[in-house]
Amino acid sequence: xxxxxxxxxxxxxxxxxxxxxxxxxxxxxxxxxxxxxxxxxxxxxxxxxxxxxxxxxxxxxxxxxxxxxxxxxxxxxxxxxxxxxxxxxxxxxxxxxxxxxxxxxxxxxxxxxxxxxxxxxxxxxxxxxxxxxxxxxxxxxxxxxxxxxxxxxxxxxxxxxxxxxxxxxxxxxxxxxx
Numbered sequence: 001x002x003x004x005x006x007x008x009x010x011x012x013x014x015x016x017x018x019x020x021x022x023x024x025x026x027x028x029x030x031x032x033x034x035x036x037x038x039x040x041x042x043x044x045x046x047x048x049x050x051x052x053x054x055x056x057x058x059x060x061x062x063x064x065x066x067x068x069x070x071x072x073x074x075x076x077x078x079x080x081x082x083x084x085x086x087x088x089x090x091x092x093x094x095x096x097x098x099x100x101x102x103x104x105x106x107x108x109x110x111x112x113x114x115x116x117x118x119x120x121x122x123x124x125x126x127x128x129x130x131x132x133x134x135x136x137x138x139x140x141x142x143x144x145x146x147x148x149x150x151x152x153x154x155x156x157x158x159x160x161x162x163x164x165x166x167x168x169x170x171x172x173x174x175x176x177x178x
Contacts, residue, residue, distance in 0.1 A: 087120040088149045088175045090166070094142035095127045100160040101142045107163045118176065146173065 092108055094101030105123070112121040126133035126141060136145055139158070146155040146169070154173055170176040 086149050087118065089120040089122060089147045091122045091124065091145045091147065092142050093124050093126050093133055093136055093138045093145065095125050097127065098141050103160055104142050110163060111166065115176065119170070146170065146175065148175065
């Protein structure tokens with residue numbers, strides 16, 4: 001056998017190459033998927049079916065822009081009339097493709113109707129708007145965040161959250177009184 005002749009690869013060498021190829025393919029697929037998931041219209045609302053005061057991610061800051069937290073942002077036009085006090089909010093950060101998030105949708109709709117004028121209920125799809133997930137430090141979905149009328153986060157829950165427990169927590173926090 002000559003020194004320049006290729007040595008036959010063992011199983012571990014072939015396995016290593018196969019793993020490397022799989023990792024490369026996964027990385028390329030993830031990059032294409034992330035690019036495909038970017039919102040086509042950066043100004044569209046991050047809310048799916050519910051109102052929101054969380055603005056859509058901006059493509060570039062304007063020279064007159066000020067930093068607005070979710071509690072300070074508003075989608076309403078300014079008026080000369082005196083505005084009512086801001087409402088406490090229940091914000092769910094989830095996805096329309098997440099099964100527990102889908103299970104939460106009718107609960108959020110019921111809460112929105114039952115406590116209209118007392119509580120603002122919002123839903124943000126974190127796959128469509130990852131900036132919102134980052135802003136709220138979401139680690140798992142669904143995540144429900146309760147924000148008082150001053151804009152301060154007062155409670156957070158991760159996972160499916162039954163309606164009776166949500167209402168009990170809102171009453172415990174003094175947000176709902178009935």
